[in-house]
Amino acid sequence: MFESVLVANRGEIAGRIIHTARAMGVKAIAVYSDADAGLPFVAEADEAVLIGPADPARSYLNVPAVLEAARRTNAQAVHPGYGFLAESAAFARAVGEHGRVWVGPPPLVIARMSDKINARNLMKEAGVPVAxxxxxxxxxxxxxxxxxxxxxxxxxxxxxxxxxxxxxxxxxxxxxxxxxxxxxxxxxxxxxxxxxxxxxxLVDGARHVEVQIVGFGDGTVVTLGDRDCSVQRRYQKVVEEAPSPGVDPALRERMLAAAVRAGEAVGYRGVGTVEFLLDPATQEFFFLELSTRLQVEHAVTEMVTGIDLVEWQFRLAAGDPVPAPVPEPRGHAVEFRVYAEDPQSLLPVPGEIKVWEEPVGDGIRIDAGYVEGDTVTPHYAMLLAKLCVHGDDRAHALERARAALDAFRIDGLPTNLPFLRELLDHPEFAGGAYDTGLVDRMRGARR
The missing domain is CATH 3.30.1490.20 (ATP-grasp fold, A domain)
Incomplete structure (x- = not known):
């Protein structure tokens, strides 16, 4: 295991990676922009390096600046999180060329999957259903x-x-x-x-279902269950749950097998996600993409399996063994993305957080990028936190979610918390029979 890792990201995912690194005894090094100097992830790191101004192109997307921060701090590894440079094959190659460990799949795999047309062609050859x-x-x-x-x-x-x-x-x-x-x-x-x-x-009335995969260095690919990501606005996920309430055991077996074929087809190594579009009427599903990084919604898989996926990423990157055997998912988990946005239009609204009170209790997990007194700037995505809940089954998880959402208080700027509470009571979501058009129907919009 490497002794230090540079986290090439910000906000909640940077804090999430730092948490696991420190728990494993790995020195966590943060990079940050001028706009983020006061955010929690900077203080939580063992060391932090300013890499540029607020503009992402001059900071978090500035490859020379990130690599220089790794050199100056003698970081032995680099974890990209999600977004920014996470799916840049060029950055992954540069990390290796500079003598650092890349915490992710091989650059060639990233390159092959980053082009959706090339990915479609590869999946068709591998026998994975393609639309x-x-x-x-x-x-x-x-x-x-x-x-x-x-x-x-x-x-x-x-x-x-x-x-x-x-x-x-x-x-x-x-x-x-x-x-x-x-x-x-x-x-x-x-x-x-x-x-x-x-x-x-386009499949009207489709569900967006994805499968968490883990690829080992020997070519073996395993699955850690599925997630439903159909609650979306403007093709951006808002709520995810594991397992999908729209997938029966027989269909799940087919989807997991297809995800394994997808990973094996590209020699996948590390943690990744195979995303599918599911037609509930016909039970057909089609490959969307293979995401070569940690997903925002990885927390629900962690809650139903008990696995720390960031720890597995570290171990796979370092060539260390991961715990065996792979556990079967248990119970049900739901993740709600809490954004700084108008709860009606669902459009971003930056501002200062004057009150921040998190819910607590059994089965509740908060992955947050902000605390009371922080300012949410317009320079980056408006994700404030992820509220994750786990229960014995879906009904139990939604019961806990309702109480947690009611107890989550953020004042000073608008958030989508009222929308998330409204969603919980919507008959389609409550019954589990929803699709990717649910949010548009709730808001009277057309994609």
Whole structure:
């Protein structure tokens, strides 16, 4: 095991990684921007290095600055968290070239999975179900219209690079497709440095279900159960739960087997997630992507398995054995992402946190990036904390969640806590029969 790790991230995920590092006796080194100097993760680290101004491009995305911080502190390893540089194959390679341990899958795997079209092609060859779509980048809007007529409307339009829903849009006719194509191409070029566009058939009423995988150095891939991530707004996840209430045992077995095939097809090593789109009506599921990093929602898997996934990441990166055997998931867990945003429009609103009171009790876990007195700036994602609850079954978990949400108090700026309370009482969510359009139906919006 390495003796020190630099955490190339911020906020709640930086604090989460620091917590495990220190518990393992590994020195935790934080990097931070001017805007984040007073946040908890900076104080929690054993050492912290200022790497630039608030602008992410000049701090958290500044590869030379991050590598220089690793050199100055003699960090033996680098953990990227999620977002920022976490899925940059170039950064992963640079970390290795500078003599540091990369806490993540091999750079080649990241590169192969970061291009969604390439990933689709690889998964099809491996026998993983893939939705009807294109097998090469779509060069222009006219070609997109021709392809959509072949695939069949509605279609989903995505930047071929990147993740997290940025630039994605649905199209139900040629006019919508032309507009969505330009949005995807522009977003891809601006955010990911690549303007290739992917088209896939859109599954109306679909669920977003993902499988946590772990790949070992010997080529073995195992699963740690599934998660449902269908509660989304603007293609961004808001609530996740494990296991999915929309997957029966037979379907779950098929999805887990497909996730193993996906991991084996690319020689996956480390912690990753295979994401699927599920059609509840037909029980068909299709590959979306293989996320080559720790997911925001990893906490629900930790709660049902008892595994510290960050510890496993460290051990796999260092070549150390992980505990065996792999435990079977137990009980039910739900994660609520608490954002600084208007609870009606669900649009971000920065500001100062004047009151912060967290719920406590059995089965409750809070992963927070802020405390009372902190200021939420407009420079980064508005995620304040993740409220996670565990129960003996789904009903028990939702009962605990209701009490926890009622007890969570944040004043000084608007948050989505009222929306999350509203969601708990919505018949579709309460009954478990929801899909990715639930939030839009609640707010009267159209994707």
């Amino acid at each position: 009807p779509g294109v097998w090469e980048p779509v060069p222009d809007a006219g070609t997109a219209v021709e392809e959509a007529e072949r695939i069949g409307y509605p279609v989903m339009v995505k930047p071929a690079a990147g993740a997290g829903g940025a630039g994605m849009g649905a199209a139900r006719d040629a006019a919508e497709l032309r507009a969505a194509f330009e949005t995807a191409r522009t977003a891809g070029a601006r955010l990911f440095g690549q303007d290739d566009v992917l088209l896939e058939r």
